[in-house]
Amino acid sequence: MDGSRAPAPTERGAGEARGSVVTNRGRLAVAAATVAIGGTAAIGAAARSGPGAGPRPDRWHAVTVNLAPQDVGSPGRWPQPIADLGDRVEVRVVPAPGDRGTELAVRARAGLRPGEAPDADDLQDRIRVALRHSRMLLETGEVLQPDRPSTTRPTVTSLPLRAALRRSQGGGRL
Known part of the structure; x- marks a missing residue:
C-alpha cells in the first residue's frame, strides 16, 4: 500500500467538518426558534399589560348554585359573605342556562374603579371570595x-x- 488509507469509522476525519456544520445549523435553528417564541410571548405580554388591561371594575363575577333562584336570596336577604360587602356591590340572581340551578353574580358598583379608592383592587378579590x-x-x-x-x-x-x-x-376560576 502507498501509506494513504481511508479513515476508519472510529477515527475522526473529513466527515467531522460536515457534522459540525450540521450541528451548528441545528443550534442556530434552535436559537432562532427560541428568539421567535420569546418575542411572541413578549408581544403578547405587552398587549395584555397595555392601556385598558387588567381587571375591569364593571365585570360581573358569577357562580352557579344548585338551588332555585328563590332559595338563593333576594335584596336584603343575601348570603352573609355577600351581605358583608354592603352597598359597594350590585347583586344579580338569574336562572342558570339549561335549568341547572341559579347564577349568582356580583360586581362593584359603578364609579368604583381600581386604584381610585384605597380598597378598590381588594374589593375584586373580596367579591370572588364572597361568591365562593x-x-x-x-x-x-x-x-x-x-x-x-x-x-x-x-x-x-x-x-x-x-x-x-x-x-x-x-384568584382562579369561579
Missing part, C-alpha cells in the same frame, strides 16, 4: 376549608404551603 363562600354556604351549609396536611407544623419550610393555602381563595 356563598356558594358553599348555600349548597352545604358551611364554608369548606382546603384539607390541611396533618403532618405539617408551622415551620419555616412549610411557610410557602401556608401562604398558598391562604391566598388560594382569591
